[in-house]
Amino acid sequence: MQIRTDNRQTAKNIIVTILAFVAQFSISFVVSPIIVSNVGVTAYGFVGIANDIVSYGTLITAVFNSVAARFIAKAFYEKKYEEANGYYNSLIVVNFYIALFVGIIGAILVPNLARLISIPEELIVDVQITFALIFGTYIITILSLAYTTATFVTNRSDLAGMRNFASQLVRLLLLVVFIIFIDIKIYWVAVASMAGEITLTCMNVGLTKKLTPELKIDLRKASKEYAYILASSGIWMSVGHISNLLNRGLNLLIANQNIGSREMGLLSIAQVIPGQVINIVGTVGTVFTPVLISYYFNKTKSELLDKIKSSINTMVCLFAVPIIGYIIYSYDFIKLWQNSLSHSEVATIALLSSIFIAQSFFDATAYTLGQLSVVTNKLKIPMCFNALTGVVNIALIFVLIKFTDLGVFAIPISNT
Numbered sequence: 001m002q003i004r005t006d007n008r009q010t011a012k013n014i015i016v017t018i019l020a021f022v023a024q025f026s027i028s029f030v031v032s033p034i035i036v037s038n039v040g041v042t043a044y045g046f047v048g049i050a051n052d053i054v055s056y057g058t059l060i061t062a063v064f065n066s067v068a069a070r071f072i073a074k075a076f077y078e079k080k081y082e083e084a085n086g087y088y089n090s091l092i093v094v095n096f097y098i099a100l101f102v103g104i105i106g107a108i109l110v111p112n113l114a115r116l117i118s119i120p121e122e123l124i125v126d127v128q129i130t131f132a133l134i135f136g137t138y139i140i141t142i143l144s145l146a147y148t149t150a151t152f153v154t155n156r157s158d159l160a161g162m163r164n165f166a167s168q169l170v171r172l173l174l175l176v177v178f179i180i181f182i183d184i185k186i187y188w189v190a191v192a193s194m195a196g197e198i199t200l201t202c203m204n205v206g207l208t209k210k211l212t213p214e215l216k217i218d219l220r221k222a223s224k225e226y227a228y229i230l231a232s233s234g235i236w237m238s239v240g241h242i243s244n245l246l247n248r249g250l251n252l253l254i255a256n257q258n259i260g261s262r263e264m265g266l267l268s269i270a271q272v273i274p275g276q277v278i279n280i281v282g283t284v285g286t287v288f289t290p291v292l293i294s295y296y297f298n299k300t301k302s303e304l305l306d307k308i309k310s311s312i313n314t315m316v317c318l319f320a321v322p323i324i325g326y327i328i329y330s331y332d333f334i335k336l337w338q339n340s341l342s343h344s345e346v347a348t349i350a351l352l353s354s355i356f357i358a359q360s361f362f363d364a365t366a367y368t369l370g371q372l373s374v375v376t377n378k379l380k381i382p383m384c385f386n387a388l389t390g391v392v393n394i395a396l397i398f399v400l401i402k403f404t405d406l407g408v409f410a411i412p413i414s415n416t
Contacts (some may be wrong), residue, residue, distance in 0.1 A: 001301060009155060009158075010287065010288070012158045012362075013155070013156070013157035013158045013161070013287045014157075014284055014287055014314070014318075015158075016157070016158040016159075016161035016162060016165075017157055017158070017160070017161040017280075017283050017284050017287055018158075018161075018280065018318075019161060019165065020161035020162070020164040020165040020333075021276070021279070021284075022060065022281065023164075023165050023168045023169065023172075024164070024276065024279075025276050025280075026172075027168055027171060027172045027175070029337060030172075030247040031172075031175050031179075031189070032269065032272060032337070032338070033188065033337055033338050033339065033340060034179055035184060035186065036269065036338060036340060036341070038184040038268055038345070039184060039185070039186055040124075040265070042120065042261045042262055042265045043123055043126070043186050043265075045121070045252060045256075045261065045264040045265035045266075045267070045268040045269075045270070046123065046126075046130060046186060047130060047186050047189050047190070049117065049252040049253060049256060049264065049268070050127070050131045050134045050190070052188060059209065061119045063187045063280055065292055067230060067233040067234045067237060067374065067377070068087060068088075068091045068146075068149060068230055068234075069148075069149045069152040069153065070233075070293060070374055070375070070377065071087050071229065071230065071233075072084050072088060072153055072215075073086050073149075073151050073152065073153045073290060073293050074293065074297065075087065075211075076153050076214075077294060077297050077298065078163045078297070079143035079373040081214045082221075084212075084214065084215065085216060085218065085221050086221050086225075086226045087229075088146060088149070088215050088220070088221075089217065089218055089219055089220075089221045089222040090221075090222040090223060090226040090227045090230065091145070091146045091149075091230065092146045092219065092222070093219060093222045093227075094140050094227055094230075095146060095311065096143065097140045097147055098142055099142040099143050101148075102135065102138060102139055102142065103135070105135075106131075106132065106135035106136075106139075109131070109135075110128050110131050110132045110135065111128070111175070112363060112400070113416065117253070117256055117257070118256055118257065118261055119346045120261065123186075125187070126185055126186055126187055127194075129185075129187040129190075130186050130187040130189070133190035133191055133194055134185055134190050135192050136194060137190065137194040137197045138233060140194070140197050140198060140201060141197055141200050141201075142209035144200070144201040144204055144205075147201065147204035147205050147207070148160075148204055149212075149215075150204070150207050150208040150210075150212045150215070151163075151207060151211065152268060152286075152289070152290055152313075153211075153212060153290065153336060154211045154212065154290075155290040155291060155294070156211060157205075157287045157290075159190045159207055159211070160207075163200060163204065163207065166199060166200075166202070166203060166204070167196040167197070167199045167200040168196060170192075170195055170196050170199045171192045171193060171195065172192075173198035174188075174191065174192040174195050175188065175189070175192045178192070184280070185409070186288060186364075187385060224311060229337075233377055233379060234363075236379035236380050236383040236384075237374075237379060237383065239383040239384055239386070240273045242386075242387045242388040242390060243386035243387045243388075243389060245381070247396070251267060251271065251411050251412075251415070252264050252267060252268055252271075254397060254398075254401075254411060255267050255408055255411060258398075258401055259401070259407060260330075261410050263407065263408040265347060266348055266349055266352065266408065267352060267411065269338060269351040270349045270350075270352035270356060270412070271287050271351050271352075271353075271356060272353075273326065273333075273353055273357065274353055274356035274357040274359070274360060275356075277319075277322075277323065277326075277357055277360045278359070278360055278363060280379045281315070281319060281363045281364045281367055282363075282367065283358055284315065285311075285315060285316065285364075285367035285368050285370075285371065286371070288307075288311040288368050288371065289368075289371045289374060289375065291394065292304065292307060292308065292311070292368070292371060292372070292375045293375050295307050296375050296376065308348075308368060308369070308372070311368040311370055312365065312369070315367060317364065317366070317367055319360065319361070319364040320361065320364070323357055323358075323360050323361050323364070324361075326354075326357055327354045327357060327358065330350040330351075330353055330354045330357075331346065331350040333350075334346050334349050334350045334353065335350075345416060348408075351409070352408065352409065352412050355409070355413060355415075355416055356412045356415065358416050359415065359416050370382070392415050393415060396414040397410055397411055397414045400413065400414060
């Protein structure tokens with residue numbers, strides 16, 4: 001197995017990753033206004049809240065999966081393939097049990113949704129179908145997570161980007177078929193996402209066999225020892241995910257319960273573009289992680305510091321101007337994008353979106369620095385601090401809602 005860590009490979013990884021993001025963004029850009037204009041703002045908001053609720057399960061998967069790639073990569077760099085297979089197979093076994101647990105939760109939650117969140121009577125069945133499909137998609141994701149380590153270990157994010165592009169293309173083609181030939185329902189978005197995830201899983205299996213033939217499925221090599229090592233580090237990543245949940249993941253649920261379904265719908269639309277930008281910042285930022293791991297184990301400290309500085313400069317150059325440009329032209333962008341909405345709705349979404357996307361500037365600047373905690377496996381302090389900011393954020397949201405007239409604006413202001 002050959003591992004490339006040169007600048008040319010890093011540039012290639014970034015370019016392909018951005019192209020894959022453009023494909024994903026284009027789908028949201030084209031499809032969202034069509035869905036909103038046909039099913040309404042309120043109904044569209046439930047797609048976002050379904051994704052948010054299912055994403056709470058990442059707290060479970062993060063315990064093992066967030067650091068597994070790091071340990072497998074370290075074993076590969078040291079040519080300890082038996083150890084790498086131990087982590088790999090332990091991860092597969094643990095993910096199976098997590099997927100089973102998520103399936104049980106979904107089976108209990110979906111039939112009782114109307115008791116838990118505020119859903120208009122005419123949308124209950126559609127929302128239940130949407131939730132069931134998104135839970136199914138998430139289970140597929142969990143079961144296939146072990147196969148995503150190959151591109152990370154070999155620093156081939158370019159192949160991961162091509163894989164993501166193909167899955168988004170499948171998703172787009174299905175949505176086009178649904179929109180043209182079938183009545184538009186919110187659950188068609190979930191069906192297309194599931195098809196894209198299945199496509200992604202199949203390609204991940206192929207890439208694992210091609211890039212890391214040393215990794216073999218042999219469940220006899222799974223052990224409690226390897227699972228414990230992953231959990232002992234991953235538990236702190238879960239604490240970090242609690243921060244993400246408290247800072248962003250509860251937004252729609254809080255709006256639904258404390259402000260209103262319509263405001264939740266507007267907030268869901270406002271989060272689309274900032275959410276995509278946050279995702280691409282994280283995806284591009286992670287491109288540098290396997291390189292930093294390689295430098296951490298194989299290079300001098302000065303070379304590692306040079307690579308870190310280079311990564312920060314690259315991230316700022318890529319994202320600073322687009323983020324500022326979006327803030328300046330947000331109203332015009334939203335007006336062109338969601339042309340079925342009224343002037344006041346467009347203005348509200350534009351302002352909400354601008355406040356949200358301001359976070360991405362700071363994310364882009366500091367992302368690779370944050371990855372150093374993963375590189376060095378020193379996660380406790382930064383993740384606890386992240387969780388603390390999340391607690392402060394939730395408290396501030398409720399204070400602003402209760403004691404000010406900010407309404408739905410309290411949520412992005414507090415987040416940012």
